[in-house]
Amino acid sequence: MSNQFANNQATASKPSVRAKIQAMGGFLTNMVLPNIGAFIAWGILTALVIETGWLPNAHLAEMVGPTITYLLPLLLAYTGGRMVGGQRGAVMGSIGAIGLIIGSDIPMFLGAMIIGPFGGWVIKRFDKLIENKIRAGFEMVVNNFSIGILGFFLLLLSYTVIGPVISAANGFVTSAIEALVATGFLPLLSLINEPAKVLFLNNVIDQGIYYPLGMQETLEVGKSIYFTVASNPGPGLGLLLAFTFFGNKTSRRTAPGAIIIHFFGGIHELYFPYVLMKPLTILGMIAGGMSGIATFQLFGAGLVAGPSPGSIFAYLALTPRGNFTGIILGVLVATIVSFIVTSLILKFEKSSDEDDDQLTESIERSKTMKSEGKQIYSSSDDSAKTSAVNKISFVCDAGAGSSALGATTFRKKLQKADLNGIEVKHYRIEDAPQDSDIIVVHKNLLDRARMTFKDQKIITIDNYIGDPKLEELLQQLAKNNH
Amino acid sequence: MLSQYLTGNIACVDSVTSWEESIRLGAAPLLKNGNINESYIDDMIANVHEFGSYIVIIPGVAMPHAQNKGGVNKSGMSLLKLTEPVMYPEEKAVNLIMVLGAVDSNGHLDLISDLSTLLVDDDVLQALEQAKTETEILHVIKQAE
Numbered sequence: 001m002s003n004q005f006a007n008n009q010a011t012a013s014k015p016s017v018r019a020k021i022q023a024m025g026g027f028l029t030n031m032v033l034p035n036i037g038a039f040i041a042w043g044i045l046t047a048l049v050i051e052t053g054w055l056p057n058a059h060l061a062e063m064v065g066p067t068i069t070y071l072l073p074l075l076l077a078y079t080g081g082r083m084v085g086g087q088r089g090a091v092m093g094s095i096g097a098i099g100l101i102i103g104s105d106i107p108m109f110l111g112a113m114i115i116g117p118f119g120g121w122v123i124k125r126f127d128k129l130i131e132n133k134i135r136a137g138f139e140m141v142v143n144n145f146s147i148g149i150l151g152f153f154l155l156l157l158s159y160t161v162i163g164p165v166i167s168a169a170n171g172f173v174t175s176a177i178e179a180l181v182a183t184g185f186l187p188l189l190s191l192i193n194e195p196a197k198v199l200f201l202n203n204v205i206d207q208g209i210y211y212p213l214g215m216q217e218t219l220e221v222g223k224s225i226y227f228t229v230a231s232n233p234g235p236g237l238g239l240l241l242a243f244t245f246f247g248n249k250t251s252r253r254t255a256p257g258a259i260i261i262h263f264f265g266g267i268h269e270l271y272f273p274y275v276l277m278k279p280l281t282i283l284g285m286i287a288g289g290m291s292g293i294a295t296f297q298l299f300g301a302g303l304v305a306g307p308s309p310g311s312i313f314a315y316l317a318l319t320p321r322g323n324f325t326g327i328i329l330g331v332l333v334a335t336i337v338s339f340i341v342t343s344l345i346l347k348f349e350k351s352s353d354e355d356d357d358q359l360t361e362s363i364e365r366s367k368t369m370k371s372e373g374k375q376i377y378s379s380s381d382d383s384a385k386t387s388a389v390n391k392i393s394f395v396c397d398a399g400a401g402s403s404a405l406g407a408t409t410f411r412k413k414l415q416k417a418d419l420n421g422i423e424v425k426h427y428r429i430e431d432a433p434q435d436s437d438i439i440v441v442h443k444n445l446l447d448r449a450r451m452t453f454k455d456q457k458i459i460t461i462d463n464y465i466g467d468p469k470l471e472e473l474l475q476q477l478a479k480n481n482h
Numbered sequence: 483m484l485s486q487y488l489t490g491n492i493a494c495v496d497s498v499t500s501w502e503e504s505i506r507l508g509a510a511p512l513l514k515n516g517n518i519n520e521s522y523i524d525d526m527i528a529n530v531h532e533f534g535s536y537i538v539i540i541p542g543v544a545m546p547h548a549q550n551k552g553g554v555n556k557s558g559m560s561l562l563k564l565t566e567p568v569m570y571p572e573e574k575a576v577n578l579i580m581v582l583g584a585v586d587s588n589g590h591l592d593l594i595s596d597l598s599t600l601l602v603d604d605d606v607l608q609a610l611e612q613a614k615t616e617t618e619i620l621h622v623i624k625q626a627e
Contacts, residue, residue: 137556139586397529398549400584402539404591409598428549428587442536465540465601 029248029277030083030434031113035075036254039273040261042067047265052308054265068269073097073112080116086431088127088147089120095151099158104166107200113276115158122150173201177209186229186297190289193230195282198275202268206230211306223302223320228293228327231310234334235288236271237263239281241335242342243274250454251277266311278349281342288338295333301326389477391423393436394464395449399428406440406464410474417478440470484596485624487559491515492616497566501535501576502527505546508562508579515558518583522553526581535570540601542611544570547582554583557590559597563610563619578610600626 045067047053049060074097081093093116100111126146134142173196180188196205210226217224240262243255251274258270275281296302301323307314312331319327394410396403403426411424429449432439436456441449443460450458461467491511498504505526512518525548530537538544560581567575580597584590600606600623609622 139588143586396536397533398547398584399587400549400590401545401547401582401594402537404584404587404594405539405545405598405601408591408595409602412598412602426587442533444534444536463538463540465598 027083027117028113028279031076031080031116032273032277033250033254034079035072036258036273038072038075039270040254040257042072043258043261043265043267043270046269047261047267047309047311050309052314068107070098070101073101073108076109077112077116077119080113081120082431083434084117084120085122085124085127086120086427086433088123088143089117091147092119092123092151092154093117095119095147096154096158099155100162103159103162106166108162109272109276110199111158111162115154119151119154122154123147126150169199170201173205174209177205181213186225187290187293189229190286190293194235194285194289197230197268198272198282198285200269200272202230206306206308214303214306217302218304223304223323225293225296225302227303227306227318228296228301228315228330229289231268231307231315232289232292232331232334233263233266233268233310233312233315234292234331235285235338236268237331238288238335238338238340239274239284239342240271241339242281242284242346246343246346247274263312266307266309266314268310278346280345280349284338284340284342284345287341288334291337292330292334295330296326299323299326299329301330303327389437389480390421391425391433391436392438392440393432394424394426394440395429395432396426396442396445396464397429399426399431402442402464403427406461406470409465410440410470413470413474414477417474419477422477438473440464440473483592483627484559484600485620485627487593488561488623489620491558491560492563492619493561494563494615494619495565497564498568501530501544501568501570504544504562504564504568504576504579505530505581508546508560508581509583511560512558512581512583517556517558518554520553521551522548522583525549525551525553530571535572535574538570538574538576540607541574542567542576543578543580543601543607544574544576545580545582545597547584550583550585554585556583557585557593558583559593561619563613565614596627 042064045060046064048055049057050064051058051061053061074094077093077097078090079093081096082090085092096115096119097108097112100108100115104111123146130142130146173192176192177189180186180192193205196202210230214224214226217226237259240255240259243251244259245252247255255274258274261267262270275285302320303315303318303323304320305318307318315327315331316324392407392410394403394407396406407424407426414420414422414424427433429441429445430452432452434453434456436453439449439453439456439458441458441460442464443462446458446460459469459473461469493507493511495507498507506523509518509523509526513520513523526546529548530546535544537546562579562581564577564579567577570576582590582593603626606622606626610619613619613622
């Protein structure tokens, strides 16, 4: 047992680079996953009502653009801001994101995922700076105007910076693609295509570069491979299948729905969030895309027009006679290759999670305990869990009364026991930071807390001040510290 | 600090008929002083109906409060001492009711901090148990601060 403590202490005091990367990955996942539903709603809408969709409807199609331009990036920025700076961070993140959105003419997903947490961080720093320095009665004024004024500058910043950045990126992507086309070795195109697609430059490259090239070739020979280089639904299908089998719990549940909209509906955007939350999987996409293009090239296959949306049905409908083998094989090979590569990446990340991070395991354990209906925090066996604790969040309905009382009391007890370096704060349940190591909540509010904190360790108590479980926690923390 | 908040906001009665009444009665001074309005009292009661008696922070002591949805103008606290305990949901007997009205989650932490000191001290709790008038209660709290 004591050895185990020693190990934990070592890892806790010096987080490895890998652990940091994992933490970053977890952050991206938490920012994207809660919003997948909105992506799906948009995907269904788009697959159905756009001009080339299943039930074209110009009136309803008016929603397609604004939803992906405004709603989805705002949601990401809101979530990201909230994870860093609570409700106030969410507001700041959204303010920053709208500047980006208006300043650009493509959907600003990556930008939103940066500016959201950044906005949250700004307001958090500011709040910390002025903590306890505001005269009683002025809190509301200061709170609102601090967001107002800082938000104003964030708006200016994001709006003025983003335009030039986007046009620079577009220019770079365009010239890189032109250079690669000139080499004649088309599979290389995937190196640019796949990252650019995930950054939502897909329409820019498809309609701006490949379609013109493709149409030219079609006029000459009746078909073109350029229509397929960025629109092949195979790599995305392989990726989503990999998430279906090897992703974390939530991805496993959402990926199958995304498959239908992506592969049959042809809305590729549905798999983008999955890549955004596990950026390494872009390698699977590139490998899939390359092998797809290589296969098309090998069979001399092409399409007669740009498949829009890039669904398997559109592909088959636009395949000229005699090309079916090449097209179908190209999609199939791309699917298989991206599935294999992505699965390996997901499995590798998972296994390194396990040997590196005992916390994951303990979270699983505490979850099981919860499902058995007895969330008990007890005895020696569990001590390992508390070794890496540096953030404990007391939560309640309003975040003002019982949780504040509980946190204050517990903080005093920690001080008395000479335990430093553990942050103890109080929050409204939904505002507590996701990186809390332990959530303390009254047992009557457990269900609500569990909705917000799926993976965190939750300690339920009967009262916020002298609950025996809090005494136990204190003892555990003290024991691990020595 | 806590004693300043509580001065003039303390009531002692023999008994009440329900926990709802204890909240209304306990909150009356805050209502009178304009710290809160009626809607906040309803919010506090609704809160117990919804989440049960988690506001009973230690045995015998309840701290009714709710999120500020516009019903709190100024943070404050009032105290109601009952000679006969009243039953809160889940069979919790309570004879000390400290109504908290907080503008937001951070403006009143000095108050919370004092309260915390008070409530972890068994001697203080015992003394509060014995106290029967506003003066006695304030005396106990001032000594503990």
